Amino acid sequence: MPAKAKARRRYIILKTRKTPLPFSDAVLAGNTLYISGRIGIDPATGKVPAGMDDELRLLLDDFESVLAAAGMAMNDLVWVQVFSPDVSLWERFNTAYVKRFTKDLPARAFVGSGPLMRGGRFEMMGIAVRKLESQKPLRKAVSSRAAKG
Numbered sequence: 001m002p003a004k005a006k007a008r009r010r011y012i013i014l015k016t017r018k019t020p021l022p023f024s025d026a027v028l029a030g031n032t033l034y035i036s037g038r039i040g041i042d043p044a045t046g047k048v049p050a051g052m053d054d055e056l057r058l059l060l061d062d063f064e065s066v067l068a069a070a071g072m073a074m075n076d077l078v079w080v081q082v083f084s085p086d087v088s089l090w091e092r093f094n095t096a097y098v099k100r101f102t103k104d105l106p107a108r109a110f111v112g113s114g115p116l117m118r119g120g121r122f123e124m125m126g127i128a129v130r131k132l133e134s135q136k137p138l139r140k141a142v143s144s145r146a147a148k149g
Helices: 052-069 087-100 144-148
Strands: 009-012 026-029 032-039 077-084 107-112 123-129
Touching: 032 052, 052 087, 052 123, 077 087, 087 107
Parallel strands: 077 107
Antiparallel strands: 009 026, 026 032, 032 123, 077 123
């Protein structure tokens, strides 16, 4: 395989990790960052906090830390998947989630799940793409209704 065709990979493990885990926090392959599932764990206790707002803050702060380790931010996300054992928490999650973005929101799924590790209410994983200055802007999409005419 030609050298240019191979994507460079960087395995990211946050320095705040206190115990070894059998996965990387993220993998940067070329300009694409694949972020492992994250739970809102209090680093001081190693547990999910009792309060949902605290859990959401910790989860989103942690997600931002992983992105920052790759030189990215929430606005670089293109796809997010959220798991929750209680889908009725969808609106509560959204309230905290949308505040972390300043531009367009990524594609996302909010999926009902079984119990999560350490009793978490949410687990979030995603894919981010580093913006390239040389990329040409995309043309606006034509809706199927407009194309019929």
